Amino acid sequence: MQPRNMSMSGVVDLAAVKAAGEAKAKAEQARAESARQGGGGAVSPSSLVIDVDEAAFESSVLQQSAEVPVVIDFWAEWCEPCKQLGPLLERLAQEYNGRFVLAKIDVDANQMLMQQFGIQGIPAVFAVVAGQALPLFQGAAPEAQIRQTLDELIRVGEERFGLTGLKIDQDAAGGAEQAPAAPEGPYDALLEAAVQALDAGDFGGAVQAYKNVLSDDPGNTEAKLGLAQAELLSRVQGMDPAKVRQEAADKPADVPAQISAADLDLVGGHVEDAFGRLVETVRRTAGEDRDAARVRLLELFEVVGPDDPRVTAARSALARVLF
Numbered sequence: 157m158q159p160r161n162m163s164m165s166g167v168v169d170l171a172a173v174k175a176a177g178e179a180k181a182k183a184e185q186a187r188a189e190s191a192r193q194g195g196g197g198a199v200s201p202s203s204l205v206i207d208v209d210e211a212a213f214e215s216s217v218l219q220q221s222a223e224v225p226v227v228i229d230f231w232a233e234w235c236e237p238c239k240q241l242g243p244l245l246e247r248l249a250q251e252y253n254g255r256f257v258l259a260k261i262d263v264d265a266n267q268m269l270m271q272q273f274g275i276q277g278i279p280a281v282f283a284v285v286a287g288q289a290l291p292l293f294q295g296a297a298p299e300a301q302i303r304q305t306l307d308e309l310i311r312v313g314e315e316r317f318g319l320t321g322l323k324i325d326q327d328a329a330g331g332a333e334q335a336p337a338a339p340e341g342p343y344d345a346l347l348e349a350a351v352q353a354l355d356a357g358d359f360g361g362a363v364q365a366y367k368n369v370l371s372d373d374p375g376n377t378e379a380k381l382g383l384a385q386a387e388l389l390s391r392v393q394g395m396d397p398a399k400v401r402q403e404a405a406d407k408p409a410d411v412p413a414q415i416s417a418a419d420l421d422l423v424g425g426h427v428e429d430a431f432g433r434l435v436e437t438v439r440r441t442a443g444e445d446r447d448a449a450r451v452r453l454l455e456l457f458e459v460v461g462p463d464d465p466r467v468t469a470a471r472s473a474l475a476r477v478l479f
Contacts, residue, residue, distance in 0.1 A: 199254070199322050199323070199324060199325060200324075200325055201250060201324055201325075203257070203322070204249045204250060204253075204254065204257055204258060204322075204324075205246050205249050205250070205257075205258045205260070206257065206258070206259050206260070207259075207260050207261075207262075208228075208259040208260065208261050208266075209261070209262075209265065209266055210266050210268050210269055213269060216259060217259050217284050218284065218287050220257060221284040221285055221286055221287055221288075222286060222287065222319075223319060223321075223322065224254065224255070224256060224257050224313070224319055224321050224322050225255075225256045225257070225283055225284070225285050225309050225310060225313040225319060226256065226257045226258075226259050226283065226284045226285075227245065227249075227256050227257070227258050227259070227281060227282075227283050227292070227306070227309070228259045228260075228261055228273075228281065228282045228283065228284065229241070229242060229245050229258060229259070229260045229261070229279060229281055230261050230263050230269075230270065230273070230275050230278050230279060230280040230281070230282070231260060231261070231262060231263065231278055231279050232262060232263050232264050232278055233262070233264070234463050235278050235279060235461065235463055235464070236377060236381065236461045236462065236463055237278075237279055237295060237296040237381065237460070237461040237464070238278055238279045240296050240378065240381065241279045241281075241296050241297070242260065242279070244299060244302065245258050245281070245302070246258060248299075248302065248303070248306065252306065252310075253324055254321045254322035254323060254324045255306075255310045255321040256283075256306060256309065256310060256313075256321070257322070263275060263278055273289065276294075276466075277294060277295075277427065277460075277464055277465060277466050278294075278464070279294070279295065279296065280293075280294045281293050281294070283309050285309070285312065285313050285317060285319065286313075286317045286319070292305055292309070293305065293425070294425055295425065295427075295460065296381070296385065296461075298351075298354050298355050299351065299355050300355040300356075343369045343372070343373060343376060343379070346365055346368055346369050347365075347366075347369060347378055347379065347382070349361075349365045350362045350365035350366050350369070350379075350382055350386070351382070353365055353386075354382070354385070354386055354389070357393075359386050359387075359389050359390035359393060360390060362382065362386035363383060363386045363387055363390060366379045366380075366382045366383035366386060367383065370383065380458060381458065381459070381461065383458075384455060384456075384458035384459040385459055387455070388419060388422065388423065388455075388456070388459050389423070391416075391419050392419050392420055392423050395416065395419075395420065397420055400413070400416045400417055400420055401417055401420065403416075403417075404416070404417035404433075409440070409441075411437060411441060411445040411448055411449055412448075414433055414434065414437045414449065415434070415437070415448065415449060415452045417433060418430040418431075418433045418434050418452065418453075418456065419452075419456075421433060422456050422459060422460075427460060427464075427466050428466055428470075430456055431453065431456065431466065431467075431469075431470035431473075432470075432473075434449050434450075434452060434453040434456070435453065435470060435473045435474050435477060437449040438450050438453065438474060438477050438478065439477040450474070450478070453470070453474060457470070457471070
């Protein structure tokens with residue numbers, strides 16, 4: 157699923173001249189102080205991914221954001237898409253080698269932070285740059301798009317705020333005990349091929365790869381989520397968003413038009429709009445039209461994830477109009 161707000165457009169406020177100047181000054185002071193204390197401020201690779209709670213938020217996130225962009229992953233144990241996104245973000249934090257720090261916040265244990273950031277659904281990813289917060293995206297996303305967002309975040313942090321990142325202690329990296337590699341699962345190669353096809357924009361290839369997994373393992377959660385996302389991206393590829401939305405507005409009784417608009421809503425991150433559009437379409441139709449809208453709604457539930465509270469609410473709304 158293409159994430160919501162996958163851009164740096166929200167950084168306009170962060171780039172005010174005064175804020176930028178203050179941030180650069182703080183970053184320079186922090187680096188100078190680290191240098192005076194010895195070691196040039198080098199940190200262990202283990203410091204690049206941290207668990208944060210409400211008590212440690214100021215010191216772990218706000219203060220550290222004066223030196224390096226801090227990416228926040230809001231997650232929960234029950235959230236299936238979180239289990240896909242979290243490990244990817246952790247791997248990228250290590251790969252980017254100090255250009256950003258990943259802070260993981262369990263929303264169930266930190267309700268106040270969830271409310272302060274206005275989190276409506278998870279996974280949700282924010283960044284804090286020089287003490288200022290901005291949304292990055294919500295929901296699972298292809299790795300290539302996440303990389304593009306991180307690259308833009310790092311560029312903004314460096315050019316506008318002088319945040320050059322953290323120096324990594326390579327001795328600590330080399331001397332750290334390496335955890336044994338997890339044994340490969342029977343479908344890891346096929347799943348990796350599907351992810352690579354998805355990142356390359358080969359949605360048809362990704363669909364086929366995920367179907368190959370599900371043909372042998374119909375209950376494979378990762379393949380089911382990936383297939384739903386790949387099929388959605390394949391459907392919207394080549395659409396003219398303005399034309400699709402205008403047609404849906406002009407023809408409220410046209411079921412295919414409403415279904416196409418719902419797909420665009422979801423890809424754009426407007427989850428409640430997509431669900432609400434299809435629930436309303438089910439309510440006012442019958443027969444094959446009603447079934448087509450209902451089936452597409454169930455497919456979009458798979459994209460978002462069955463444990464997402466927006467899916468739960470939409471399922472209840474669907475049940476009310478059906479029964």
